[in-house]
Amino acid sequence: MNNPLKYLGRLLPGARSGGRAQPASRHSAAGAGWRCLFVTGLLAWAGALRAAGIEVVDDRGVTVRWDAPPQRIVTLLPSLTETVCELGQCARLVGVDRYSNWPASLDKLPRVGGGIDPNVEAIVALRPDAVLLAQSSRVIDRLEGLGLKVVALEPKSHADVQRVLGKVGQVLGVDAAQSQRVWRHIDAAVSAAAQSLPARVKNTRVYFEVNRAPYGAGTSSFIGETLTRLGVQNIVPAHLGPFPKLNPEFVVRANPDLIMVGDRNFEGMTQRPGWRGIRAVREDRLCVFPDAESDVLVRPGPRMAEAARLMARCLQDKAP
Numbered sequence: 001m002n003n004p005l006k007y008l009g010r011l012l013p014g015a016r017s018g019g020r021a022q023p024a025s026r027h028s029a030a031g032a033g034w035r036c037l038f039v040t041g042l043l044a045w046a047g048a049l050r051a052a053g054i055e056v057v058d059d060r061g062v063t064v065r066w067d068a069p070p071q072r073i074v075t076l077l078p079s080l081t082e083t084v085c086e087l088g089q090c091a092r093l094v095g096v097d098r099y100s101n102w103p104a105s106l107d108k109l110p111r112v113g114g115g116i117d118p119n120v121e122a123i124v125a126l127r128p129d130a131v132l133l134a135q136s137s138r139v140i141d142r143l144e145g146l147g148l149k150v151v152a153l154e155p156k157s158h159a160d161v162q163r164v165l166g167k168v169g170q171v172l173g174v175d176a177a178q179s180q181r182v183w184r185h186i187d188a189a190v191s192a193a194a195q196s197l198p199a200r201v202k203n204t205r206v207y208f209e210v211n212r213a214p215y216g217a218g219t220s221s222f223i224g225e226t227l228t229r230l231g232v233q234n235i236v237p238a239h240l241g242p243f244p245k246l247n248p249e250f251v252v253r254a255n256p257d258l259i260m261v262g263d264r265n266f267e268g269m270t271q272r273p274g275w276r277g278i279r280a281v282r283e284d285r286l287c288v289f290p291d292a293e294s295d296v297l298v299r300p301g302p303r304m305a306e307a308a309r310l311m312a313r314c315l316q317d318k319a320p
Contacts, residue, residue: 056170058152059135066149069173070129075100076115079155079301080132083168086182086302092172095126101295102303124148130171155300156242158225161186165302182302189305193312194230201319202231207256207280210298212265216246222300226308230315232258248272258285258318260311262294287314 054066074095075081081100097115113119135152169179208217217223221242235254252274259280
């Protein structure tokens with residue numbers, strides 16, 4: 001029964017007679033009681049159906065509602081794209097940002113620019129039911145002003161990743177147990193990666209560079225939390241923030257035992273003043289990850305399990 005109120009209309013007095021009330025009979029009074037109870041119950045049921053649907057509070061504290069799970073979704077952050085797909089709903093994506101490149105099935109989807117400052121016209125043309133993006137995006141107000149439903153989610157820590165999995169699952173209308181299973185797999189994989197490491201790598205002092213500015217992964221970031229769980233020391237303390245911009249001299253003074261960096265950010269690193277004297281550079285204890293692996297490492301989403309294994313392999317190979 002798709003429309004309970006339409007069905008209810010057929011039960012009301014006069015509904016079968018073009019709106020003309022029929023004369024009362026001795027039997028009509030007898031049925032009035034059960035009909036009143038039935039109609040009351042049906043009205044309550046109809047109200048419950050109208051109240052049902054999807055309701056999500058995003059990272060801005062904004063409540064976003066849908067009458068039914070959105071079927072046309074645009075994502076503007078790779079980790080959110082990957083989360084939608086990991087929850088088995090890749091088919092609902094109608095557009096993604098230019099950096100979303102996993103899984104391979106995304107290749108056929110329209111690209112709508114960068115995540116921070118995307119092409120608003122291209123997004124609107126896709127007629128999305130929901131736009132998932134970072135809280136730092138500059139176009140949230142504009143998209144909402146055009147009538148689009150926007151959910152801002154920006155994971156920065158392990159706890160954030162678990163929370164965002166649940167939030168995206170809510171948007172999609174999937175069983176909460178499915179989001180929980182994905183998180184348990186990630187958590188178990190990080191623990192397994194830590195257990196695979198020999199005692200000799202424990203307490204290795206590590207610097208992870210996420211951008212050649214340089215920006216480092218701090219202890220409080222999801223990358224830093226993974227390093228901590230692997231049993232190594234991060235030279236970037238928590239009080240500097242998740243991904244602070246560093247003075248290159250800071251790294252020289254910290255003198256890490258090992259450096260992790262993506263290939264796209266490695267060029268010129270060892271030419272910085274004083275960096276040839278850093279122990280990791282001097283002893284060739286650098287893990288330079290190819291682009292595909294670097295993408296895995298810097299995205300706080302369902303592939304953090306694979307990221308932990310990549311870091312563990314680096315430590316196995318390069319730690320003193």
